[in-house]
Amino acid sequence: MRKILALGVAGAFVAAAPAQAQAQSGMTPAERAEFDALRQRLAELEAQVAARAEADARQQQQAAQAAASAPVSAPASSGGGGGGGDHHLELYGFAQVDLIQDFDRVNPNWDATLRPSRIPTVDGLYGSDGQFIASARQSRLGVKADGTIAGKPYEAKFEFDLYGVGVDEGQTTFRLRHAYAKWGPILAGQTNTLFMDGDIFPNVVDYWGPAGMVFIRNPQIAVTLVNSGGWVAKIGLEQPNNDIDPGSIRLVSPEVAENLRGTEELPDLTGQVRYGGDWGHVQLAGVLRKVGYDTVGTPDNEPSGSEMGWGLNGTTVLKFSPVTFRGGVVYGQGIASYMNDGGMDLAPSAQLGPVPPIFPPPAVNGTLLDAKAVELLGVTGYVEMQWTEQLSSALGYSFTEVDNTNFQDATAFHKGEYASVNLLWQPESRLLAGIELLWGQRTDNDGAQGDDLRLQTSFKASFSSKDLWGN
Numbered sequence: 421m422r423k424i425l426a427l428g429v430a431g432a433f434v435a436a437a438p439a440q441a442q443a444q445s446g447m448t449p450a451e452r453a454e455f456d457a458l459r460q461r462l463a464e465l466e467a468q469v470a471a472r473a474e475a476d477a478r479q480q481q482q483a484a485q486a487a488a489s490a491p492v493s494a495p496a497s498s499g500g501g502g503g504g505g506d507h508h509l510e511l512y513g514f515a516q517v518d519l520i521q522d523f524d525r526v527n528p529n530w531d532a533t534l535r536p537s538r539i540p541t542v543d544g545l546y547g548s549d550g551q552f553i554a555s556a557r558q559s560r561l562g563v564k565a566d567g568t569i570a571g572k573p574y575e576a577k578f579e580f581d582l583y584g585v586g587v588d589e590g591q592t593t594f595r596l597r598h599a600y601a602k603w604g605p606i607l608a609g610q611t612n613t614l615f616m617d618g619d620i621f622p623n624v625v626d627y628w629g630p631a632g633m634v635f636i637r638n639p640q641i642a643v644t645l646v647n648s649g650g651w652v653a654k655i656g657l658e659q660p661n662n663d664i665d666p667g668s669i670r671l672v673s674p675e676v677a678e679n680l681r682g683t684e685e686l687p688d689l690t691g692q693v694r695y696g697g698d699w700g701h702v703q704l705a706g707v708l709r710k711v712g713y714d715t716v717g718t719p720d721n722e723p724s725g726s727e728m729g730w731g732l733n734g735t736t737v738l739k740f741s742p743v744t745f746r747g748g749v750v751y752g753q754g755i756a757s758y759m760n761d762g763g764m765d766l767a768p769s770a771q772l773g774p775v776p777p778i779f780p781p782p783a784v785n786g787t788l789l790d791a792k793a794v795e796l797l798g799v800t801g802y803v804e805m806q807w808t809e810q811l812s813s814a815l816g817y818s819f820t821e822v823d824n825t826n827f828q829d830a831t832a833f834h835k836g837e838y839a840s841v842n843l844l845w846q847p848e849s850r851l852l853a854g855i856e857l858l859w860g861q862r863t864d865n866d867g868a869q870g871d872d873l874r875l876q877t878s879f880k881a882s883f884s885s886k887d888l889w890g891n
Contacts, residue, residue, distance in 0.1 A: 507567035513560045514882040518625070520553040522874040529590030532557055532583075533627040534872060536820075536836030537762040539862040541870040557583040557592050558627050558878075572604035577611070583627060597637060605644040607656075613638045614656045614690040615707045615758055617735035620746040622802035623814045624840055625854045625878040628761065630818030631838040632798035634705075634733050634750050635760035636661075640690075655691040660684040661757040664713050665764040667828040669789070676715055676723065682766070683712035683726070700737040700744075707731045711754040711765050711793050727766060727793040729754025742806040746816075749800075754793030762820040762836040763796050769825040795823040815841045830866035837861045850887075852880040 518532065525546045527538040532555035540546055562579030579598040584591035600609025612618050616634040629635065642656030662682025670677040692705035712726035731752025738745045756763030769792040802816030821835040842856035856876045863869050 510564045511885040516558040516880040518555045519877045522551045524549050524872040534858045534860045535761045536860040536862045539870040539872045541868040574603045576601040607642045610639045614692045615705045620735045620748050630800045631761035631836045632818035632820045633800040652694045657687040660688045663757045663765045665767040667768045679716040686710045700739045702736045705733040731755035744804040747801040750798040763822045767825045768827040770827040824865045832865040834865045835863040850882045
């Protein structure tokens with residue numbers, strides 16, 4: 421402030437300088453020296469003010485550049501101690517169209533994919549051979565969030581596709597895939613069952629995939645017990661689902677057969693242990709469950725009962741660049757509802773041996789008939805070859821086979837086989853085109869068989885919000 425006042429005073433002297441110059445000739449030597457000193461002081465003040473202005477401008481420019489390059493901090497989370505900026509949100513998905521030429525025929529509600537259990541074993545059941553299908557049901561949309569809350573990592577996902585199942589089978593409609601949240605070691609919601617290994621699902625363009633692998637997404641609560649040194653161990657409680665086959669009970673009591681239903685009295689107990697590294701991984705998973713049934717509309721809901729179901733699922737992924745092997749073997753009793761395709765959890769079994777002739781036939785809940793948890797074996801093996809950076813192939817075979825009881829119908833499912841080979845072109849990480857040849861076969865309890873051969877061409881374009889605003 422003093423420098424500014426001094427500069428103003430000096431400016432007044434400068435303004436008066438012409439008049440003083442006229443009177444300069446009349447100055448004494450002392451006055452002339454004082455005037456020269458004042459003019460020199462004015463010049464020094466002007467230099468100082470200019471230097472200060474330049475420094476202030478440079479400092480403001482540096483501050484603006486720093487503010488522009490600094491990340492924007494999110495508001496502090498209500499979870500406390502989470503680090504306000506450590507949160508990410510991604511919207512992702514893909515649009516896909518499948519063009520399928522089926523040289524045979526399958527259940528029309530399932531013609532956009534190949535499920536061996538939906539192949540007819542009677543010629544002409546669904547019409548003459550040959551059908552073209554165009555489907556966009558594989559298209560998918562999801563949103564995913566992750567970050568840290570209260571010092572622990574969290575993850576949440578909501579995802580759906582358009583492949584109608586259940587009461588919506590055959591339709592292009594909403595189908596929930598994932599809806600869960602995970603914080604630290606605890607997960608709650610719907611996602612892949614702990615009994616499965618999703619990493620053995622091969623790189624195929626068919627929607628349903630190999631029949632002989634465990635594949636289901638269950639509502640569950642799960643806890644990660646170990647996650648270090650390449651080891652991962654988890655345990656969970658999951659929603660039970662029971663598939664009951666009334667079999668030849670229809671011949672004994674049609675009313676009972678019509679009203680039999682599965683019961684879900686207890687949650688399924690599941691768990692898995694995995695060891696992995698850059699070479700791939702090995703995993704052993706298991707399930708223990710109560711498979712029950714009762715009868716609607718009868719006194720005390722009889723006949724009723726239950727069996728213990730159990731299963732073990734050993735899987736592996738082995739990487740030998742440019743080859744990757746994906747395989748698994750699953751065996752158990754009463755686990756068909758966990759399989760990707762085929763089978764039943766519970767079926768009637770009749771006691772064998774000499775018995776006196778009985779008329780009318782015995783009651784369903786009598787001593788000659790019982791329910792049995794059906795044995796099941798599933799095998800999957802696929803080899804993937806990365807020919808170039810853009811071209812790859814997957815070749816493999818899979819089957820599900822059940823040990824039918826002696827009181828199941830002749831037309832009951834016995835074995836489903838699935839095989840495929842493809843050539844995929846991926847010119848960029850977000851684009852994929854592929855052609856795939858698929859074969860499937862169903863075998864019934866009495867040995868009757870049906871086959872399906874099809875050629876599928878698919879085009880997929882993926883997207884992510886990360887492409888727009890990064891991580």
